[in-house]
Amino acid sequence: MGIRIPVFFRDLMSRIMTKPLAREERKKQLLDAAITCFGQKGYHATQISDIIETAGVARGTFYLYFQGKREIFDYVMTELFGQVQKEIKTIPKEALSEIPNQIRGNIKRVLTLLMNNPLLAKILMSESVGLDEELDSRLRTFYNHILNYIRRGLNQGQEMGFVREGHIEIMAVSLLGCMKEVLYQHLLGTEKATPDEMTEEIYRMVIGAVQKQ
Amino acid sequence: MGIRIPVFFRDLMSRIMTKPLAREERKKQLLDAAITCFGQKGYHATQISDIIETAGVARGTFYLYFQGKREIFDYVMTELFGQVQKEIKTIPKEALSEIPNQIRGNIKRVLTLLMNNPLLAKILMSESVGLDEELDSRLRTFYNHILNYIRRGLNQGQEMGFVREGHIEIMAVSLLGCMKEVLYQHLLGTEKATPDEMTEEIYRMVIGAVQKQ
Amino acid sequence: MGIRIPVFFRDLMSRIMTKPLAREERKKQLLDAAITCFGQKGYHATQISDIIETAGVARGTFYLYFQGKREIFDYVMTELFGQVQKEIKTIPKEALSEIPNQIRGNIKRVLTLLMNNPLLAKILMSESVGLDEELDSRLRTFYNHILNYIRRGLNQGQEMGFVREGHIEIMAVSLLGCMKEVLYQHLLGTEKATPDEMTEEIYRMVIGAVQKQ
Amino acid sequence: MGIRIPVFFRDLMSRIMTKPLAREERKKQLLDAAITCFGQKGYHATQISDIIETAGVARGTFYLYFQGKREIFDYVMTELFGQVQKEIKTIPKEALSEIPNQIRGNIKRVLTLLMNNPLLAKILMSESVGLDEELDSRLRTFYNHILNYIRRGLNQGQEMGFVREGHIEIMAVSLLGCMKEVLYQHLLGTEKATPDEMTEEIYRMVIGAVQKQ
C-alpha cells in the first residue's frame, strides 16, 4: 500500500530540518483537514483515513490530539460556529438612522462568509441532526444565539415603532429561515444569484415581513 | 382426489384477490417501520436490525420486499413526498377574492401534516444532503416541485398587481425557508406555538414580504 | 416480483386439464433441471432457485421430492454415472481378432456420449472433489469401475501376449487420464477435434503405450 | 529533546531494511494459511475465519494484505503455478542422446513436487473449473504453458525422427492427462506407487505412445 521511500524521505526531512510542530499547530492542521473532509463527504461518510491522509499524518498521531471521530467533529462545529458569530455585529441602539444599513451589513457578511466557505455552510445546513442528542443540542444552541440576536432586533424595532406587533418568536425563526434557505438552495445549485443580489432581496423581504404598515 | 373444484375456487379467489393485497400490506408494514426508524435515528444510524425489529419480521423477509437499505430509504422518501404534495392545492385563478384564504389553507395543511408527523418532517428537514448524489437530487426535485408552486403564485400575484416587483427566485426560496425553519425549530423543540398561530404568523410574514406597498 | 396473472393461469390450466404428475415424472423433471443447472454453474453456484425456476415448480415442491441440495446432487451423480457405464461394454474373451475394434468402440462411445453431453462431462471432470468426504468416495467408486474395466483389459492383454509387462495399475490410470484430459481440454475449448479424430488418436496412443514392442 | 540521531538512525534502518520485509512475511504467512485451507477444503468451503485462524491473526489483518477471498485465491494460484513451472526445464536441442533422461527428469521433478505438496496438487487438480470465468481462464493459461512445452517436445521429436506422425495436439493433451491422472488417483489414495515407480512407468507409456515403430 503506497510508496515507501517517499514516506521515509518526508520523514527524514521533517526529522532533520524541522522541530516537531507545536501542539496547537498540529491540532490546527488536523482540524483543517477534518473541516475539508466533513464538508465534502459529511460526518458518516468521512473516515479517519480521509482526515489523516488530507493532513499527511499517521493514524496514531490523530489520536494523540483528539479522542476520536466524534470529538474532532465537535471541535469542527465549535470552530465554525465561532467563525459565523464573529461576523454578526450587534447594532448599537443610538445609531437609529443607521439601522437599515446595519441589518443589510449583517445579512451580507454572513451570506458572504458562508458562500465563500461552502464546506462550512454545508455542515451548518445539513449535518448533525439526528447524529446524537448531544450534537443536536449543540446545533440548537448555535441557532439560538443567532435567534437571540434577531429577537433582540425585533424587540428593539417594536419599541422604536418600526416593527409591527406579532409573535416575535415565529417572526425571528422565519427570518432565520429565509436566510438559511436561500443559502441552502445556493448550495444545492438551484439558486445562482450574487451575494449582493441575495442580500438586497433578503433585506427587502425581511423589512417587508416585519415592518408596520 | 376428493372434491377438487372447491379447493381450486378458494385458491383462485385467494390468488386474485387476497395474496397481492397481503404482499402490499407487508411492504407497508416494513415501510412504516422504516419511517419510524429513519425519523428517529436518521439514515446512517438506522440499521436493518432496527427496521425488522420494529416491523417484527425476520431478517430475510426484509430482503423479499426491498433490495437493501438504500432502496427502502428511496421508498420512504417517495412516500413522504407524496403525502406532502397531496396537501398542496393549486389556487384557481378566478377565485380572486379567495386568494388569501387559499394561501392560508395551503400553509396550514402542510404545517399540520408535518407537525402531526414529526418523523416525516424530520426526514424532510434534515436528511440526505451529502448522503449521496442520487438522493440529493431526489430531494432537490422535491423542493423544486414546491418552489414551482410558490413561483407560480408569485408570478400570478405580480400580474394581478398584488406582489411587488423583485427577484422572484429569491423571494420564492425565502418563503419556502420561512416555513421550513418554523417547522424545523418546532421539531428541535425551540418553538411551541400551535399550528393556527404558526399559520397566521407565517401568512402575515409572507404577505408582508412580497406585497406591494 | 414477476407477473401474477400468468402464474395463476398456468396453475389454473394445470389443475383443470392435467392430473398431477406422477411422482416419478415430477422427480425426473426436477432431476433434469438440476443436471442443467449444476452443469452450467457448478454445485456451489447453483441455487435451489435456479433449479425450481428451470423446472417451473414452486420452492416447496422441490422439498417434497428431495431432502435438499446435497441429495439432489447425489441423484444427479448417480444418474450420470449410470449413463456412462451403460456405454462401456466388456470385450468378450473369444473375439480375439475383434479386440482392436472393441477397444475403439468403447473409446468412441464414451467420448461421443460425453461430447454430446457437455454438462455431464463437466460434472464428471470438475466437480465434487473436496465437496465432502461422502461425495469424494462416490467419485472414487465411479472411476474405480472404469479403472477395473481397463485393468481387466490390460491383464487379459498380458495373458494373450499383446501387452507388455509393467505396473498395470499405473498403466490403467494413465490410460484413463488420456481420455479424461482430451475430454477436459475439449470442454475448456482448447481442443477442437472431432470424436472420430479423437477416438483414432487416443486409440493409437493407448495401443502404443501398452503394447509389446 | 534527548539524543535524536540514534533514534533516527535506528528508525531509518528499520524502515529501509526490516519493515518491508515484515510486511512480506506476514503476507506469506497468510498465503501459507490460505494454501493449507484451500487445499484441505476447497475454495467454497474455506472461510476467511479458517484462514485467519490458521494464520493466527485477527480478521481485520487479513484485509490489510488482501482485498478479499477471491484475491487471496488468485495469489495462491499464481504462487502454485510458479512452483510447478520452476520444475520444468526446457530440453536443449543439442543434447540429443540426453533426451530420454531429460524427459524422465522433468516428469520426476514435477511428480515429486506435487506428491510432496498434496495441497498444491489438489488445488491444481480439482478446483476452479466452473468457479468463475476469470479463474477458469487462469487455469487454462497454466495448462497451456505446460501443453506448449509438451507440444514443442513432440514437434522436435518428429523433426528428429523419434516421434511418429499424428495429431500433435491430441497427443500432447493425452500425455498431460497421463500425468495428471496418475497424480490425481494418488491424491484420492487409489494409487500407492513411489515417485520413482510412477516416473518410470509414465516415461515408458509416454515413449511408447508417441514413438515411431
Next chain:
DNA sequence: AATGAATGAGGGTTCATTCAT
C-alpha cells in the same frame, strides 16, 4: 400434492481505535 412467504444462521467486509516500536 403444491405453493411461496417467512425464517435465521452464517459469511464476507469495514473501520474506529489501540499499542508496541
Next chain:
DNA sequence: GATGAATGAACCCTCATTCAT
C-alpha cells in the same frame, strides 16, 4: 511525539430450508 500494523465488534446481505394455507 510519531508511527502504522493489528485488532475485533458490528453490519449488511444471502440462501437453504420450513410450514401454514
